[in-house]
Amino acid sequence: MADDEYVYDEATGEWISAADVKQADSEPNSVEVRDSVGNLLADGDQVTLIKDLTVKGAGQTLKRGTLIKSIRLTGDTQEIDCKFDGIKGLVLRAEFVRKR
Numbered sequence: 001m002a003d004d005e006y007v008y009d010e011a012t013g014e015w016i017s018a019a020d021v022k023q024a025d026s027e028p029n030s031v032e033v034r035d036s037v038g039n040l041l042a043d044g045d046q047v048t049l050i051k052d053l054t055v056k057g058a059g060q061t062l063k064r065g066t067l068i069k070s071i072r073l074t075g076d077t078q079e080i081d082c083k084f085d086g087i088k089g090l091v092l093r094a095e096f097v098r099k100r
Contacts, residue, residue, distance in 0.1 A: 005018040007021050031075055032077065033076075035098050036096065037098055041071065043072050046069050047068050047098060047099055048066065048097065048100050050064060060086065066084075067100065077094075
């Protein structure tokens with residue numbers, strides 16, 4: 001792409017230059033996800049639930065104090081992706097967990 005070309009950014013609804021796109025692509029995503037008490041979360045962290053949560057579609061309730069291992073950040077500031085026995089595709093809100 002030449003520097004005089006522009007690209008439409010659907011997230012902001014604006015036309016931005018190709019040079020800005022290249023610069024944004026070279027920078028890592030810096031989304032900060034914080035737990036219920038303000039601790040910064042990262043991929044691979046272990047978290048503990050601070051509230052009983054009913055899982056929709058699974059017919060199961062995750063109890064307070066349940067340990068969730070090896071979380072993954074989704075790019076959203078309030079959602080984390082995790083695995084738990086018997087539940088596929090579990091996504092938790094960061095406000096209901098605490099870093100261990």
